[in-house]
Amino acid sequence: MSALTLVGHQLRYDQKAFWRNPAAVFFTVMFPVVVFLILAVVFDGSTVNVDGGIEATTYYVPAIMALSVISATMQTLAMTLVIAREDGRLKRGRGTPLPAWVFIAGRIGNSIVVTVLMLALLAAIGGVLYSVPFPWERLPEMLVTLAIGAACFCCLGIALTAAIPSQDAAAAIVNALLLPLYFLSGIFIPEDELPGGVIDFANHFPVRPFFEAFFQSYVPGTGPAIAWHELLVVGIWGVAGLLLAIRFFRWTPRSG
DSSP: OOHHHHHHHHHHHHHHHHHTOHHHHIIIIIHHHHHHHHHHHHHTTOEEOSTTOEEHHHHHHHHHHHHHHHIIIIIHHHHHHHHHHHTTHHHHHHTSSSOHHHHHHHHHHHHHHHHHHHHHHHHHHHHHHHOOOOOGGGHHHHHHHHHHHHHHHHHHHHHHGGGOOSHHHHHHHHHHHHHHHHHHTTSSSOGGGSOTTHHHHHTTSSHHHHHHHHHHHHSTTSSOSSOHHHHHHHHHHHHHHHHHHHHHOOSSOTTO
16 A cells, blocks of 8 residues: 555544544634634624724734634644544554654644635635625745745644653643733734734744734735745744654653
8 A cells, every 4th residue: 555545544534533433523613713702793894003004804804814823733633633642542552553743744634624714614604794805816935835844834833742750730830821922923913913022022923923924915015925924933933843743752651
């Protein structure tokens, strides 16, 4: 059986396991949608003073899309891999003929599929309910931005598993890291309403640069179609995550 066929089988399995888990589906897929609808209802009709002023709904579509990418990659991978590690599934999987990289590729592929579906859903909701146009003319640049961001956050999610000691701690640690960055990076609160220096601080972490790069690719007139400077920061974090994952990722439970 070829490597590509093995990855396909593993991806189908991970997809079935994901969609049969209601809690995972809600917090990964529906939670960003709920957050967007709440923000859209609260701020509908108002203007965000970013790049000369844009409608709040136009601002929050790419903002929650960026959140969705991080949620489906870094957050989901970190939590599901820790759970699988601690209940022994990773250890048992290492005892089978399935190559380790195929297992990881299946998990990453599942995250990418979920990411694409979430972005399509948010784009449809934004377009139908709030007349936020989809930037078809910038689709190639947007896909490049998404590919770099998704790859880097997948690496960070796998690396983060080394810092999570147990299943019970997984959600707490991941959310404790990401939720403050969402607020500080302008995803929930536009940068014009944040205190001075907050964005400068957030620029040192990957969430803000990725959001800024994706925002510029999604909303024409707010910057270059591909914000290479921002993606460079994301890429540096991704390479660091990859090196840490190679060095510290483990297949056996922390307890044994």
